[in-house]
Amino acid sequence: MTKATSSFVALVRALLLCVLLAVAAPAVAQTDPLPSWNDGAAKRAIVSFVKATTEPGSVNFVPQAERIAAFDQDGTLWVEKPMYSQVIYCLDRVPAVVKEKPELANVEPFKTVMSGDREAIAKLSVEDLEKILAATLTGMAVEEFRAEVAKWLDTARDPRWKRRYTELTYLPMQEVLKYLRASGYKTYIVTGGGQDFVRVYAERVYGIPPEQVVGTAAGTQYGYGKDGKPFLTKEPKLLLNDDKAGKPEGIHLMIGRRPVAALGNSTGDREMLEYTKAGAGARLAMLVLHDDAVREYTYGPAQGLADSKVGTFTQALYDEAIKNGWTVISMKNDWKRIFAFD
């Protein structure tokens, strides 16, 4: 082939590709974006919201720059039982901390954690847990912490499914994240969990970059190493307690715009949903109800169970949701599949 002919062939190929894409596009658009969801009120609420806010000419159209969606993490995007993964990480880190500071071996609460006595560990007070969190989450360089968490995520397994914690994300919610992003939304995690902890895996696991993770955050301290290179040390100085009222406050600090959609599962998400709903136009506010003991866990008011300390979903929250038009997602009825490995 001459060079000109070859260019022409390449051009024709490119044109054919254009045609194929043009023909294929409508078919793609009509594929169900939420295949793991049963047809029901929850799925319909999501799809109607996306159409209302993104279809040109819609009275509730939202310009792309303002399309912000906020997702709680624990209990909303992944499993939070029997305990938040980050707390398990902190407990798992205690032996390494004690190895570095042997004097802690006989000091509570480290002594109890080192004993391996599960019942005693489960009874640790909030103050005890705070000491463990401070010892395992602060005092090291930012890069060091990141490497430690990455290593733990790679090796640790949850007690029930014997899988990596990062595999325990809910497939239906992953579909919502992707669907919203494909519709021009910027997806954020807004979590009571540690901002630096979640940032280690959020990009890989949820497709959410570090700058779109808002979480409980402590300060850092800028300094210089022996080699003269600057680095940041994680300090035990709380800047943002990203829970309850702290969620809208954190959203203002980190994003500076009111979300159009907010999804959570507990009383810790109440203010974020209220704040989101208080904006004008179409808004999406959803709460995941854990009512599937067979495939996951059961906790919350619909089960007539005592309130759970992890992922509290009170009757009052349920009533507020119904009153305000928030959608309650039933894991049992709304989700065809829960995990990608199902």
Add this chain to the structure above:
Amino acid sequence: MTKATSSFVALVRALLLCVLLAVAAPAVAQTDPLPSWNDGAAKRAIVSFVKATTEPGSVNFVPQAERIAAFDQDGTLWVEKPMYSQVIYCLDRVPAVVKEKPELANVEPFKTVMSGDREAIAKLSVEDLEKILAATLTGMAVEEFRAEVAKWLDTARDPRWKRRYTELTYLPMQEVLKYLRASGYKTYIVTGGGQDFVRVYAERVYGIPPEQVVGTAAGTQYGYGKDGKPFLTKEPKLLLNDDKAGKPEGIHLMIGRRPVAALGNSTGDREMLEYTKAGAGARLAMLVLHDDAVREYTYGPAQGLADSKVGTFTQALYDEAIKNGWTVISMKNDWKRIFAFD
């Protein structure tokens, strides 16, 4: 025309458009992205950096998700003389504050500001200024503050050019912002100025959305209005002093990634540039030197002038820049035009 023929005609038109775009693309790519820059070391440093970090196969290639560029604002993106625009805003707001709280009329420093005595105002202490900042930047709803700033920006004029403050942005830096974004970079403002203040206009003026503005930030307080609607009130509680070491600390808090490029103009930017440069691979670190008294202002070491309190550029900073391979931008020699209205 039959329906089939008409579809065919539409298809051919679409294909022709594809061809036109394909042919036009290389020409567009070769247009000078920095037309307001004179050919020189500074311009070459920017272009080589972009090529090194974005051309596939380059040893210093940076994946798109990690392309973060941080820009100081005052003195780097817009004029900071004779005083930071935000401070002028705060002084301009004093009459409204006194009108609401008449008891302040006879209390210093409000009394001095109300007197209109420019010399006395210029002599106000840092503590006095802090009182004025607290009275004019906190205590109101977030939306109320936003509306007040927007109104001021629309009406206020700077004393020298008699233009809106938002017109006093440097055209060459606007070109760098656009060039970096066209090369897949996410551009951030990292400013000692108030985060909420800058967010009011950053999107319109710089194309930088609120979530990409990192600045000095105070906390907010979540609460409910008389109508039961939730809102956030700006509190006088400093969360982040985004200056000097506070810049890399703020970058970690708000972005969570080390920038690949950082541009500033004063000692307040030193740590941000150090932190940026300490990362591996090709890095861009630049300082704007104000050495053009005719077209803008002259301050900094090259002029043998005393250090300025606003936009301090000491001899030590200049020496560090030369030693570390940071590029010093001479406004006089590197910039063909300074403002879009020139």
